[in-house]
Amino acid sequence: MKNAFYYKTKKVIVNTLIHIFLISVAITCLYPLLWMISSSLKTQDMIFKDISLIPHQFRLENYVLAWQEGGFGRNFFNSIIYTVSVVFGIVIISSLAAYAFSRLRFIGSKFLFIMFMAAMMIPIPGSFVALYVLLNKLHLRNTPIGYILCMINVGLSTSIFLLKTFFDKMPKELEDAARIDGCSKIGIWWHVALPLAKPVLAVVIVFNALAVWNEYILALIIFDNRSFMPLQVALQSFQGEFVTNYPLLMAGLTITAVPIILVYLLMQKYIIKGVTQGAVVG
């Protein structure tokens, strides 16, 4: 009896400590988000005077204003298109390449992989100007497809790295079985490797979606046409040269954060689901 009681108490104490730990971290995560939202509901002159989290009045119209003044409609749509296209492109291209680096043998495989890794590590300052000139020569400068191709490149190295690490760990039995069944290499990639890689693919999707969604400087430099601009560029218009319209900026930032959180909510389910589908380890 004593033993059972002891273990039960220990379990309760440990669980409580864990919860306290989790909750304190969660609070620190929530506070800045709440600050951002509460600032978005205040007025410009109250924003730094009133330091409480709950504003005196709820100026919900800030959100409407931010949407209109920021020209959010078109830019929001653009951002979605760019993010979806780039993520789609990266998922296909990097998983093909990562699978090849991990499972297929061909001359130059190691060399190419190292090149991708090196690229991940060498940031190019001033690359914006180089890309501008390059796109100009290719006549792709003021076009969405030019931007999308550039952004696909940005996320390629890290995604290949993540996926290859996973593919290396993947057990060969399923692939061997498929090959014996007469599956082509592409077939194995599509039917075996990709489904197993769902958790990592989810990470790749979230990672790249975030990067593209938050990007603004390349877009600002290579697009001359306002109707191609992504959301982040529109947001910058609240950060004036001298006057920053804080409430509208915060409202804009909150609107901007929502889709990404949705993407994450969708994807994180796959990361967790992976355990039931990939249970061939060991």
Add this chain to the structure above:
Amino acid sequence: MKIRDRLENYVFVLPAVAIFSIFYIIPFIWVFQLGLFEWDGISFTKVFVGLGNFKEIFLQDVNWWRAMWNAGYITLIALTFQNVLAFMLAWACDREIKMKNFYRVIFFIPPVLSEVVVGMAWRFIINDIDGANIINRTLVGMGFPNLVHNWLSDPKTALTTVAIVHCWKGFGWGFLIFLAGLQTIPRELYEAARVDGASAWQSFRKITLPLMIPVAVLVAILTVLGTMQVFVLIVSLVGGEFAGHTSVPVLRILASMRGSSRFGYACAQGITFGMVLIVISFIQYRFSKKGQ
């Protein structure tokens, strides 16, 4: 048959290599050779200086190495504090506890917020005269009035404070990857261990840790790469390089590009930076291989 087989393999990597060659290699070569010139970014003429820029970086540019040192310091804190925190949170969420989903969403909010907002919000939280001074007030409330400090405006603590805010923003990624990794460890292993009479600590040490090492290496490499390039956060928290105390390499490169209009020199700095990162990653990789 064999040739066709081999060719097929190349098709897999073709799209990646094609895009990479056009959009990375070409700009890279352009930037690389620019490091050998003195150029203001505007004129159509450049002055060839050979390795002059690199000599200047290695022999005279004290500010650059101080920036590297600062970035290294922040990265060290990220590798330890941030990643240990991320792992502990992932481990806690891996267990069967209530509100798992809630935590999983909350912990990913910091990475989603833009660096500008994070800087502004934390400045508000930490600072005394232009903020709500929450940290200091909490310390006093908990009974530590002598720990009260100007965290962001005191040169001695500014860098560490920035590092901690950066960790706050970054741990969500480590958390996500660690959680994904932990979830791929089949429950049967733990069951078997429990049946064999192993304690929680033993099964952690013998099962969890070894299987998580490759994931940990992955996270470490990504942490180094991401943290060494931090800069937006620094500008929104402390306004800039704070007399050198919060200089970081990217800020130095931007200063060369914009402040001094020395585009060629900035490219040389970028190349040097890249080389250092490669060396560090290589060492990390080797180290991890030995560990296995």
Add this chain to the structure above:
Amino acid sequence: MWFKNVLLGAFVLFLVLGCSAEKLDSKPTISIWHWMTDRDPTFQELAKKYETLTGVKVNFELYAPSDAYSQKIRAAAQGTNLPDVFGILGEKRDFASFIKAGHILDLTSYMEANNNSWKDSFFPKALAVNEFGPQNSYGINPGIFGVPIDIMTIQMVYNKKLFTQLGLNPNRPPKTLQEFLDIGAKIQAAGMQGLVSGWGEVWMIDCLANNYAFNLMGKDKVLATIKGEVSYTDPDWIKVFTIFKQMKDSGVLAQGLVTMINKSAEQLFANEKAVFAFNGSWCVNVYKGMNPGLEYGAMLPPEASDKYPIAIWGGAGSSFMVNARSKNKEEAVKFLVWLTNQDQQAYLAASTNNLPANKNSLSKIPEILAQFARGMDYATHPNVWGVSEFSLVIEAFDRGIQSIIIGEKTPEQVAIDVQRIKERELAKKRAQ
């Protein structure tokens, strides 16, 4: 499965959208790229007005913030895709490089046409920033290359209400440095914050230090130092550095000054948390937005010496240049002439509380702006001196002052550091 289809559909959709080429316009359209977020609505209105008047379409495109704008202009210059009208945010030597690369139209002939009618409508100091004089050190043929659209000065402001609380006369701001430092003690005693400014952004430190340099040793000696004829370890320079130490010791500087960006400083002053601020005339609009009831006045930086007058930085606030390669040059110039005439300037100035560049537009401006305008008499600007200091020296100079303020270096040490870098740069230049 459906998810994949959605993705595929989106992909196809964007391909269709993405490959659409730009449509060509038949009317002459002037494209103007600018960074002035606060003025964009006003610009759009003026553009419409101009179109009604002349039928010429003017397209104002905003690219903010100013850092990003700067990069965009430089990238466009590389690809020779600059718009018809744009601005150069940077120093005189960058301006010179643009001119040498053939990007900027020489406006002298337009300015001097009709007996200098366009030229004379401006405050001389506003034009001076856009001019290259005879025998300038940049190697540019003398001429006027830009059009100012407003002027600004950078001075100090003080909070009248807090003055009264400290027992000071709100209509008598400190005239001498000593008076200023004495107020510091009162501020400390009252537990208030003194001077705020964006000294995390080093150029503002440079501005004030330079103001005092002119005050202590006169313009000629300062320019001689830049030319390398006088050392930074000269006692006059050490006096300049010491002023910052004195300010720090007296308590007249706000806490955390060196980590502030100008926007935080503006917030603090607007919310009456600081007694003084060092800021430019644009602040009038900012403060009005954050705290319309703020009672404050403008003042010159308190003099440290009466040998030479104190200087402040002022001149053109923002300027536009015309693309020399533009197909619509003539139309662009005509538009700029219109934009800078009396009525448009008055309108622009009123809508964003800025000072007009046209000297005939000053009639009805708020008192606080008039105080800033009066400072123009003392105004100078690095872009009119004809010489530039090496940027690494400026950086060491500004960071040195930051170190003095946080108590890490003494004025003498900073002087030695700065001079060392100066000598290194001079040696490099001689070697070329």
